[in-house]
Amino acid sequence: MKDLGCIALFALIVACVPLVTSSGVALNFTMMALYACLLAQAWNILGGFGGQFSFGHALFFGTGAYVQAIAQLQGLNPWLALPLALAASALVALFVGALTFRYGLKGSYFALVTLAFAEVFRIVSLSVSFTGAGVGLMVPLRASASNMQFASRAGYVWLVLAMVVVALLVTAWLRHSRFGAYLQAVRDNEDAARAVGVDPFRVKLAAIALSAALMGAGGAFYVQVFQYIDPGIAYGPGTSVEALVAAIVGGMGTLWGPVVGAVALHLLADLTRNLFGQLPGINMVIYGVVLVLIMMFAPRGIAGFGLPARWRRLRGKRNG
């Protein structure tokens, strides 16, 4: 299948990056760009394919991060903590999803509720002791592969690449499976989907759980790289915004859109940093401006601008 081939090629090329360069800057960029890809892909599953725009996706990120951190501090090996983190994120998603989808919340209301949940978790984790309250949690530094911490960036690059590849495979599966067809049908017209046998509730629930698990993986990864997590990072708007802007800019509901968007935004952020230095908030300003511009001039994003739709139109015209 074409998708699988492209994914394999992508994985191969990126995997070689740490082999051909040992520049800290390049490796760091690659790592953070891939990390952004992961977050964007996670959002894309629920937002792009499912049509449910979550403005509080950090909810799942933070849950994954905290579980990863707490499990390790309790003595669990990080590789064993990872599935726990994924499960925790998925469980929170099932809870939020069951509540919101059962009551038919859509569109702006759904966005608001996800935002509200993220805020609630942030405030609660500020006050509760097992999350370290405002101080946050620190995971001790002990670099070794068995501890999911790596002495050189290369290890982290491969780790996040693996996660990104999994996300890509899941997205490709959505494009070629019954579940994916059902999910997109629910996105495009819920009543019509119902009329042909699709249960929108179960489909959306599965989608939010899947999306959350991937987001939780991102959270767990963050903890492993930075050995630190606090309520602001975990549940704050920064992560939520980063995930959704990258997915939208790149092209919602596509396989490579989130990847393209994440890399593009990252390049932009780097460029900004080089031009203006390390100004607080400048990144987000750029993200916001890009979001507004994209919505004004190219709402289908970079990937949506492009060839697939035009190609289809051409073929359609010739045959129709």
Next chain:
Amino acid sequence: MLSLHKLSHAFGGLKAVDDVSLELPQYCLGALIGPNGAGKTTLFALMSGFLKPDSGRVLYRGEDITGGAPHRNALHGMARTFQIVQPFAQQTVRENIAVGAHLRLPGRRDALERAEIVAQQVGLAHQLEKPASDLTVAGRKRLELARALATQPRLLLLDEVLAGLNPGEIAEMIPVVQSIAASGVTVLMIEHVMQAVMNLAQQVWVLAQGRLIAQGTPMEVTRDDKVIEAYLGHGTAARLRAAELAR
């Protein structure tokens, strides 16, 4: 196949469906007619599970499905189309139909293949790659029909599948509906296009102001005074007869 027992549903103070009972036998091609606002689409919604009736029962193949979820009804072989067409706008014709096909076929390739076959049945074979949003009204109606057909239904509820079509397009659709019925599918169509009703329907039910006012063969029903009055106004039947006698 389908029985309605004293079905009633009101919106606020307005009784949209008032104590309707009907029996649709298997393999019948039936038509539901009546002036605008008579409650026909509401009745469809009640039958297919999109609305829960205030009172009454819906029996499908002997089983009480009153208020059951639409997707479960679809699984048991009841498919419906919508009066205002509802395509999956962002997807192609083939992908649209495939969603329907997936009800019986879990495999993607199988569903896409089935979609092609069904598209041929309704005359959309040459537009498979088109995004659904690019289709004309006639095309969208066919897509609506194709998608429902792909679910391999036993009962097909068609809501004004001919509305908005020009005479040529109507002439093309009628044999399609006929062949569907001929293949063993029970069909109930809401229709305003009388030509289709007269040509296709074996049984006709007439709804006016939420109530069933007549039923029978197309011939019987169009002669019925109550039906004439429902469409043309009070006293028209008598006037028409008087005019005929005067000739």
Next chain:
Amino acid sequence: MLEFGILFPAVLNGLTTGAVYALVALGLTLIYGVLHIINFAHGAALMLALYAVYMLKDKFGIDPYLAIVAVVPGMFAFGYALQRLVINRASHGKDENILLVTLGVAIVLENLALLFFKSDTRTIETPYTLATVAIGPAMIALPKLIAFGGALAVSALMLLLMKRTDLGRAIRAVAKEQQGARLMGIDVDHVYAMSFGIGLACLGAAACFLLPAYYVNPQVGSGFVLVAFTIVVLGGMGSFAGALVGGLLVGVVESVGGLYFGESLGQVGIFAIFIAVLLLRPQGLFGAKA
């Protein structure tokens, strides 16, 4: 139960805060009622107005209550332009697009503020900032009392605008039936922009009343956004009465809740209400069923 001497001031304080909340919510509900969009940039716009009031005091020594004369028209103009030039162009007729574009605007505003003002919390000092007034056993800060009166006054003005003026009638027409209004010759785009402008103008007024008793930092907007949404949803989208009643109610709940549970968990209480209303009665107390 807490004794009256502690509960009473909490309720009064809640009412004064609530009145300002109501003013903020009024703008939001107007925008929703007319344009049918949820303005995610509402909180950021409030923050913008607060900074404007701050700057006028800090740099030019203008008293916040006098600054109303400048800030309200300023915010109106900003709102009008924003809707006409940016939001309208980005909507392409789809609701999701508007959602995202207002989010984008919010992000830009908040972070521009971060950039220019850093994250320090700033307050202003006026001769009356610390003055208090005794009402029964309670000592209420004077600025809060003025805020209460001012917010109610502005709300009354808004209602008058909507009921008695031609513009108000045009706005109500567009809110009810956009196509019909267009056919009647009403310039719908203009009405949209006016409504958005008025919505932000309310924020301008709210900021003038708020700053003497409160503070400003780049995050203050997001704090207000969710509270404003809670109120609008509680009161019913598009309902002015709902925004007023909802605002006062939420203010009191936050204040009394803070007594029992501490300030931050009091906020959680608000979100809990928000989520509960959305799930159980999304049309709110006064809203029409969607």
